[in-house]
Every structure is written in C-alpha cells, then in structure tokens.
Amino acid sequence: MTQAPFYNLGTKKPGFWRRQFAPIPTRAQDEFDSIFAIVLPILFLLLDPIVFKSPLMLGPAYLEDYQLLAYLFCSLEIGLFLTWRTFRLPLRRFSMVFAGAFFIGAIFSTVIGVLILPFSVVGLIIILGVLGFTPFVTAFVFLRNGVRAARINVNGAALLSRLAGAALSGVLAFGMPLAAHAKVERDLSTLIQTLISGKAPEAQAAAQRLKSYHHVSRRHSDEILKAYGNEENIGKRAMFDSTYKAITGEDIERAFRRNMISN
Numbered sequence: 001m002t003q004a005p006f007y008n009l010g011t012k013k014p015g016f017w018r019r020q021f022a023p024i025p026t027r028a029q030d031e032f033d034s035i036f037a038i039v040l041p042i043l044f045l046l047l048d049p050i051v052f053k054s055p056l057m058l059g060p061a062y063l064e065d066y067q068l069l070a071y072l073f074c075s076l077e078i079g080l081f082l083t084w085r086t087f088r089l090p091l092r093r094f095s096m097v098f099a100g101a102f103f104i105g106a107i108f109s110t111v112i113g114v115l116i117l118p119f120s121v122v123g124l125i126i127i128l129g130v131l132g133f134t135p136f137v138t139a140f141v142f143l144r145n146g147v148r149a150a151r152i153n154v155n156g157a158a159l160l161s162r163l164a165g166a167a168l169s170g171v172l173a174f175g176m177p178l179a180a181h182a183k184v185e186r187d188l189s190t191l192i193q194t195l196i197s198g199k200a201p202e203a204q205a206a207a208q209r210l211k212s213y214h215h216v217s218r219r220h221s222d223e224i225l226k227a228y229g230n231e232e233n234i235g236k237r238a239m240f241d242s243t244y245k246a247i248t249g250e251d252i253e254r255a256f257r258r259n260m261i262s263n
Contacts, residue, residue: 021147029144030085037081037141040134041074047131051116062116065217068184070112072177077105077142080173084145095152096162100169102146108174109139188213188220195243196227200235207239211246221248225259228252 014022025033045052052067063070084091084098091098113120113135120132150166157165194206210216221244228240244252 021144023148023151025148033081033141033145034085036134036137037145038078040131041078041138044131044134045071045074050119051112061218062119063112065219066181067215067217069177069181072180073105073108073174076173076177077101077108081105081142081145084149092152092154095149095154096157096165097169099146099149100166100171101173102142102149103166104170104174106139106142106146109135109142113139184213188216192220192223195224195239203236203239207243210243213247216247222259225252225255229256 020029048061051062052064052070053061061067080098080101084102113133116132116135150162153162188210191206191210195203195210198206224240224244228237228244231237231240241252244250244255248255
C-alpha cells in the first residue's frame, strides 16, 4: 500500500529522516526498497568475485567458509521482504514477526558491509566495486521496513510481548540458516575424514557423497590436497584426484604444484 507524501501545501514539509520512516511508504520508497532489498543483493551474490566465492582459483574467498550461511540467510530475507511487500495488509497481525526478521537482516547486512569495506573501497577503481557498498543501503532498507512493521499493533498487544515476538523472530530468521550451515559443515568434515582415513569401501562411499555437494569450501578441499601430498597408495591418490576435481573443477596435481610454489 502506497500513497502520496503525507504533507499538504499549507504545512511545512517534514524533514528527510522523518519522510524515510513515515508509517506509510511512498511509491518511490517501495521501488527503492525493492531494488536494494531484492535486485542488488542478488546481483551482489551472483557477481561476487572475492567475498563468498573465488571462481578464478586465486585462493580462498574472504568469507568463503560462510557462503552457505550467507546464501540461505539472504534467500530467507528476500523471500520475507517480498511476502511483506506483496501482502502487507493481510499480514498486519504478524507485523512483529516480520519486524524481527528485518531487524536481524539489517544487522547482518551492516556486518557484511563493514567486513568487506576495504575491498569495496579498492573496488571503486572498477564500476563493479560499487556493489560492495550495497549491504549498507540494504541494511537501511531492512531497518526502515522493520520500524514500519514494528509500529503496527492490530492486536493491541503489550509492548513487552511484541518485543519478545520480534526478538524470537530475529533469532529464528538467523538461527535456522545457521543451524543448516553447521549441519552441512559437520557432514562435510566427517566425509572428508572418512575419505582420507577410512577403509576402501567407506572412502569410496564418502567420495561419492562429496561429489554430490554443490559447494565445498576451500578449507575442506585443501584437506584433500594435503592428504594427496602425503599419500603413497596410487589407488587412494586417484580417488583424491577424482573427488577434488568433482568439487573444485581443478586437477589436483596442478593445484598441488601451485600450492607447493606458493608455500
């Protein structure tokens, strides 16, 4: 739901920040929010060359170990934002649920923006570097929508219970992706150890399961690389080679030589 600015010709125009957090968004604000809460975050993740993924094989990305967490959390936040933007009126009774999720989204975006700030500044040399500042604007968009959602109190609930609902929502919005990320990390660690130290049948089964994973962080793949250098059994080395190539797309011997040179 949008409407024209809430001031009349006979009244003083509200200040900038008051307009940004007005209870009812303008059409321009809705369009701005959609760009910076949906379109640009997706572009940021797709075009990311150094933060969560490093396709050029130039070493691990800065936050590569947290790629799954970031992707899951961003997908959840974008989905919630789309739902709120589309069905804002019917969902007013659940406004504090969305408020909590948006507040944690604002915090997450700010943290990411701060962590990659040095790269964003350097990246200004090329136009693509501007995307590095997207998290700060996204944080503002989530904060604004969180404040607007928090102001709604259709049920007449007490402030304490509303704050508790928002806090629980924020914990769940971040906790669910975090739990999924932790589960995958534990499974990967177990499979890597089985591949390296397990007997032939168990190692083969672990190798097949590892090949089915869409993303295996550089930290885990480097464990296979290290084991390859210490392994004398030709069959086991061949298994390491095929597994490493399946999860990284790179020949393990080439990666091993490059690693030897860099060290």
